[in-house]
Amino acid sequence: MELRQLRYFVRIVEMGSMSRAARELDVVQSALSQQITRLESEIAVRLLQRTPRGVAPTEAGVAFFREAQLALRHADQAVRSAQQSRLSGSVSVGLAPTTATILALPLMRAMRARYPDVRLHMVESMSGHLAEMLNARALDMAVLFDSRLHGNEAGPAGSGPAGSGPARSGPSRPGGRRWQVHPLIEERLFLIRSRRHPQIGVLPASMALADLAREPLILPTGQHGLRSTLDTAFAQARFTPHVVLEVDSLSMVMAAVDAGLGSSLQPWAAMGRFEDAAQRFESALITDKDAQRTNLLCSLSEDELSPAALAARVVLVDCVRELVQSGAWSGTSPIHHEH
Numbered sequence: 001m002e003l004r005q006l007r008y009f010v011r012i013v014e015m016g017s018m019s020r021a022a023r024e025l026d027v028v029q030s031a032l033s034q035q036i037t038r039l040e041s042e043i044a045v046r047l048l049q050r051t052p053r054g055v056a057p058t059e060a061g062v063a064f065f066r067e068a069q070l071a072l073r074h075a076d077q078a079v080r081s082a083q084q085s086r087l088s089g090s091v092s093v094g095l096a097p098t099t100a101t102i103l104a105l106p107l108m109r110a111m112r113a114r115y116p117d118v119r120l121h122m123v124e125s126m127s128g129h130l131a132e133m134l135n136a137r138a139l140d141m142a143v144l145f146d147s148r149l150h151g152n153e154a155g156p157a158g159s160g161p162a163g164s165g166p167a168r169s170g171p172s173r174p175g176g177r178r179w180q181v182h183p184l185i186e187e188r189l190f191l192i193r194s195r196r197h198p199q200i201g202v203l204p205a206s207m208a209l210a211d212l213a214r215e216p217l218i219l220p221t222g223q224h225g226l227r228s229t230l231d232t233a234f235a236q237a238r239f240t241p242h243v244v245l246e247v248d249s250l251s252m253v254m255a256a257v258d259a260g261l262g263s264s265l266q267p268w269a270a271m272g273r274f275e276d277a278a279q280r281f282e283s284a285l286i287t288d289k290d291a292q293r294t295n296l297l298c299s300l301s302e303d304e305l306s307p308a309a310l311a312a313r314v315v316l317v318d319c320v321r322e323l324v325q326s327g328a329w330s331g332t333s334p335i336h337h338e339h
Helices: 003-015 019-027 029-043 059-084 097-114 127-137 224-239 250-258 307-326
Strands: 049-050 056-059 090-096 116-124 141-145 168-172 178-194 214-221 242-246 264-267 283-288 292-299 331-336
Touching: 003 019, 003 029, 003 049, 003 056, 003 059, 003 141, 003 250, 019 049, 019 127, 019 168, 049 097, 049 214, 049 250, 090 097, 097 116, 097 250, 097 307, 116 242, 116 307, 127 141, 168 242, 178 250, 178 307, 214 250, 214 264, 224 292, 250 264, 292 307, 307 331
Parallel strands: 090 116, 090 141, 214 242
Antiparallel strands: 049 056, 141 292, 168 178, 178 264, 178 283, 178 292, 178 331
16 A cells, blocks of 8 residues: 555545546546555455546545545654754764865765755864874764774774775774774875976876886875875885975975976875866876775764764765766775675
8 A cells, every 4th residue: 555545545535536636636547546446456445436426435435534634644744754853963074185175075065965954064184183083082084094094003803884885993092992994995196297397208197106216206294194105105116216395285285296396196186176187287197006095984983973973974985986986086996895
């Protein structure tokens, strides 16, 4: 039995005519009649009878009519209650600058569309600072990188979904509370140069770190998560980079690259804030297997997250998936989870 069948039946009784009810409901009369026949067959009772002036309920139909009206009122009330009790509250999300260039706006738009009564607090900062904020419970969740979870910080395998797939436990604070860690994507690194200030030759589509011996590089300092990833890749390639500037600000790094002061090794997303990136920059994929980083969605434990935060975590995972699948987040590949 379907609600629409109840609505059809009630309107037919109220109108006293199958044809008038069909016009009122904007339904073809034959379809309306078919739905009533199905309803009568399902409950094995005849509900309507023809009269010289139209149709009228049988004795059973009168009893059914009263209960159908009540059921429809309850259904309408359920809808109103759900609409009046929309998810509300606040949730805080931290993103590193490169991640924010691609993910921040789609996430804000998706949250506004799905949960308009949830207040979203966005923080953009270096991943190390975001990790500290997460430990201090100043954030509900943050997208961090694998270099922040190496060594003694990594916890044992855990459970707890961030939209789909397994999560694992992350760093803990005194008291035993741990993060929920959900791997999102692998992000490759690129050599990025200015097109307007040509330097050493023309960039190929891809190259190895060993090919950058004469490349003047603008990189973040050692405390930056990306620099840790790069130093590991340099060591594996037995390569000593020619660093001409060290800058711990993505906007300043890209401004310096744009001005022709050097090149940089960054994820593709570093160019995301430039609408004319294709005209400003050229890039080459770094082929060394260590020249990549894993993006991880790290959140407080399940029992610490509010319903709004749990919902936002699912939305964030959905946004990342859509950006990767659509090609809007270049240089990335999803991490496939085993179920």
